[in-house]
Amino acid sequence: MPILASPPPPELFSVLGNSKIPQMSSPDRSAVFPLLIDIALSFDGAILGVTLALGAVRAAFKYASTSAALNKIKDAPEVSVSDLRSLIPPSSGDQSETSDDQQRIVVVRGTVKAKTNSNVLTSQETGDKALIIHRSQTYVYSGWKTLFQLTNGHRFLLERSLPKQGADFMRMVPFVIVDDTQPSSSSFVLVNMDGARQPLPLTTVYNRLQPINSSPYAFLQALFFPEYPVGMVDVEKILPPERDLTAVGICSFNNGVPEIKSCQHLPYFLSEMTKDKMIIDLAETTSVIFWGGLIMGCLSAGILGFAAVRAWNRWKLRNHEEREQQQRPDEQRPDQPMVADETEDEDEIPDGALCVICVTRRRVPAFIPCGHVVCCRQCALAVEREVNPKCPVCLQSIRGSMRVYYS
Template sequence: MASHEQALVSLLNHVALSLDGAVLGVALAYVAVRSVLKFTFNYTALGKLRKAPSVSVSDLRSLLGDSETEGNSKNSQLVIVRGTVEAKSVVDSSWKSFRPAILVSWESGDKAVVVQRTQTCIYNEWKGFFGWTSDLRALFSRSRRQRESTSFRTVPFVLIDGRQWTHADYVVVNLDGSRHPLPLTTVYQKLQPINASPYTFLQALFGHEYPVGLLDEEKILPLGKDINAVGLCSFRDGIAEIRSSKDLPYFLTEMSKDQLLVDLAFKTNILFWGGIIFGSMSVAILGYAAIRNWNKWKEWRLRRQLQQQGHDVSNDADSQTAGDDEPEEVPDGQLCIICLMRRRRSVFIPCGHLVCCQGCAILVEREVAPKCPVCRQQIRNSVRIFDS
């Protein structure tokens, strides 16, 4: 690891552990709250999936009944429908059925109802001779850089029972408002290198990122693919229609009901224990930080009070002892062992040691737990000694 990377890691570590770990505790608490919210969402979705019936397209009408109430969401029911992908134009009884509206993959030529083409630009990772600023630049500019462009095309499609399909048994798939991932199949993937230009050398020299390759991918939802649709199903003008539910993390998937339950139960358990672990860690760290900072604040307040009292006492002691010391030199054996400036004048009670001047004796006596500086015995007060 380079020196600037070590400095960056050290800075992040210092920020995380600042205030005795309070910042780290808050971050862990945020992760714990997010885990709990996701756990609640997944737990609710798991209960709904367990109750949802899993049927084929041909059995859907008998399950829901032949209701033709248009746009009535109260008649919607959560179901798991197993079917085969087919273009909607095939089942339309109109002149359009002679020209089915389907999509064709640009590269493989496969017929599909959804085509997603993505171009991802790959940048270099070398930091160059003057690239010590690239890490800081990457924190702010890399997230804003447009690294990929995606084109998404779709045509209306339905699910049919591929084994015993009649033109009356199909369910229309409504993708409006759905943000769930689709079970797309990759049919094309190619990495094309980008030729370097004279400007590329300067970019590399000063640590700026420059493109080195372009990854081209194409994914499709092909005709004839068997998938499960998990959503709210209802009849509109006598035609079954299924749409996604915001309360579920799945819509179109290749997994069966049992696989969905196992996958969602595993994620729910991970979120549950993750929330408990991160929550316990955040409570422990925040509690430790609160106690430590509270003790530091009390120590700081006590120290300020003692400094203020010591300042006042020192002024009083200086004024009292200003005229007591003789102008001649004080022998070494009679100097105060604390300030080493004035003559020993005060005796500590009960140990009886005469080792301090009056001012230093008053300062020792005003401490929280006053002790004799010689024998370390706790003292009650001090007595001024006068020469005869």
């Protein structure tokens, strides 16, 4: 484990003035956010509506789990360490194969102590006594303009591929919870940390920034990538003994010794909050999740409804145009074989009778309903085949064309 023997030089902090813990820089945001907005608003916002719908469904599941956890903590009895044996008989606690829902969840408030005083951990940096020591080392990156001016999208992809997290490990010793009112009593509850994933109430005792020694790999990384590591943050957190904590979990007896372990369906296991504060915190979280999911659900319903109505209107308009095209007379259908406009020579056509589009053939058909005679037959058919056909003169929407005969 690398240990900092002396504090980093002052020059390092001047270099790290613009440094940051890995996150998306402003050039990357300017390139990625417009792309995400374009994708979200495509198909009349249908993708955005589906995304909000998925978020609403996820919020609904989260609300259900949070509400269930709130009800379990409300129903859990808050007892002292000495009252556990009367609440949970040892005969019923030896069933280790029962599920979490079938076992009793209790709330115990007490002081944490090491199971054996000789096994207490000691912090290597501060010398403090600890029951749990968690140490993490995180890289600090600093960016500059690279030699090769890559696009923002490529820079974002390359930056995300770099390692961001260093070492992360934890040590602990077996510890118990004793009663606050009777610290000298022999009654205690053993804390089983196996499978516990809830956050722990740890205290930060060491936080240092140490520089990273330069290497050929670091030089290449600084040359080709938009960000490169310049330091590493070393943080150490501990759980000191003699701290008052609240344990919320499943209590059972292991060889006659009361033992409490975490329940995977609860957000708390060891916490400095009391039962009342946990209930208030969970109630606020449940309320935020409920209203957030409701708002996302309403927005998704509105956006998806708008997209569905737009698609339905476009489909009806397309069908209406197809029916009108089928009901036209044979001489007005754009798919009929082309015929010669006039048999006379093109040189004999006056300038005022030439097609305004090709300027080579005589004006023959009249557009419906505006009645303008400005195109030859071939150019009129090309105009009618457009998605939204309009007259080249008045820009009015046309439904077809009709050949005009001069007597």
